[in-house]
Amino acid sequence: MTQEPNREMERRMTDKPEQPERGRRSFMKKIWLILGFVALAEFLCFIISLLRPSKETHKSIPAESLRVIGNVEEFPAGSVTPDRVNRLYIVREKDGAFLALSLTCPHLGCSVLWNEESQQFDCPCHSSAFDRRGIVLSSPAPRPLDYLPVIIEEGKVKVDMTGVTRRKRFEPSQLTYAL
Ligand code: FES
Numbered sequence: 001m002t003q004e005p006n007r008e009m010e011r012r013m014t015d016k017p018e019q020p021e022r023g024r025r026s027f028m029k030k031i032w033l034i035l036g037f038v039a040l041a042e043f044l045c046f047i048i049s050l051l052r053p054s055k056e057t058h059k060s061i062p063a064e065s066l067r068v069i070g071n072v073e074e075f076p077a078g079s080v081t082p083d084r085v086n087r088l089y090i091v092r093e094k095d096g097a098f099l100a101l102s103l104t105c106p107h108l109g110c111s112v113l114w115n116e117e118s119q120q121f122d123c124p125c126h127s128s129a130f131d132r133r134g135i136v137l138s139s140p141a142p143r144p145l146d147y148l149p150v151i152i153e154e155g156k157v158k159v160d161m162t163g164v165t166r167r168k169r170f171e172p173s174q175l176t177y178a179l
Helices: 003-015 018-051
Strands: 066-071 080-083 088-092 098-102 113-115 120-122 136-138 150-153 156-160
Touching (some): 066 088, 088 156
Antiparallel strands (some): 080 088, 113 120, 150 156
């Protein structure tokens, strides 16, 4: 007779803590679930930002320093086109890449001329010569023709006039491809 109340008491003592424990576990489950959703959403946003074509690539270039030189189709593959107003040449590689070269000779500042026949730039002042990528073929020019960054936007070839860059050699990173 006395054992029954004892058992009942034992049961209560062991049962009581289970209620809050179960509640805590379910609360933690909910927290993990929410954190999981947040992490998944952030991951998806990251993937989307990688896949989306960036319109802000050239955001740092002020619009007033970008000069529209022409439409992409105006520059056939393999061509070299002078732009005397902006004092530059637009070189289009056979694979379609663009390169903008300064028209100013790095020796003493004369204007170089493109020679279609010999496929090189000649300086009329002291006979320096440069290949179609502006690399020195004959001195006294101390370095290649300077290059300017080309940007292709909405089918237009634009040049960053503030980006005139001295260089020691040609590097593929100087080329811009139309998408
Ligand atoms: S200015 Fe061009 S070679 Fe002297």
